[in-house]
Amino acid sequence: MVDRPRVLLVEDDARLVAMLDQLLTTEGYDTVIARDGQRALHEGLTQRFDVILLDRGLPVLEGLDVLTRLRGKGVLTPALVLSALGNPADRVEGLDRGAEDYLAKPFDIDELLARIRALLRRNSSIVPVIAVPGGSLDTGSRTVTMAGGEVLGLSEREAQLLERLARRPQQVFERADLLANVFPDADDLGVVDTYVHYLRKKLGRGAVLTVRGIGYRLGTLS
Known part of the structure; x- marks a missing residue:
């Protein structure tokens, strides 16, 4: 049995979570959902994931703070930030704080899936x-x-x-x-x-x- 790619989906918008969860499952991914930053940090530190999809405006702990703490603990899972904060300064901040990619909301579904596939390909070439x-x-x-x-x-x-x-x-x-x-x-x-x-x-x-x-x-x- 081959393991399906695992995605940590960090998002507090219930409707968006439901849509993304169904989309990712249909596309062959296993998802774990975290609706606040503290839960996301816990999941990221205690489980293995292939990709993290990360919102910024989260309850308890801001998304980029979650990412900074994960990177500080040696978690190198590729992260794609999905955020309504999409101006150039926001994108630069996200990339500087450890994200591999940054996609502004609203986003195109096909583009999102393509970016996830690109992160998986990039990560498969890294010897951890x-x-x-x-x-x-x-x-x-x-x-x-x-x-x-x-x-x-x-x-x-x-x-x-x-x-x-x-x-x-x-x-x-x-x-x-x-x-x-x-x-x-x-x-x-x-x-x-x-x-x-x-x-x-x-x-x-x-x-x-x-x-x-x-x-x-x-x-x-x-």
Whole structure:
């Protein structure tokens, strides 16, 4: 099963949210909706997304403040700002504060979808470095650089398993989910347990935590 691109939709206008949610779902995206800035910040920090669609005039926390805080925490998800504030100075401010693109309201649906596709293409060429317990995972070289400078090599499946856990560090993953998405050619849940053992052997027992009766989650980040 191939994961659908995930979009964090941050907008407080109920009618626009409903329209965009239906449009994105029809176009093959999975959406998570945040109607205020605080919720958007929480979702952006605890889940993995491929694109963020971000309004500026949000309750609780202004949209560009949300983006600044996400960037400050190392979240590099491409962001497209959708805002009624569309003069050149507003666009410049949005881009300077971390947005990859900026589209003024009202906007053309086809143009919006094209811009989302462009961000996805651009992001797919980036080799991300993801925080993991005690260091960082380079998904391109499949290596973990520990805080002390030691570099550890991982097998392809070890790296894929660690990446899936690390992209959603607060989520508890069922073993069946990990089997389907990391080991699609296997049908034995024990394969997941085996590779968790391999990761713990290389990174330490605290790298992957067991949640009894459910599965696994990423360990505590150092």
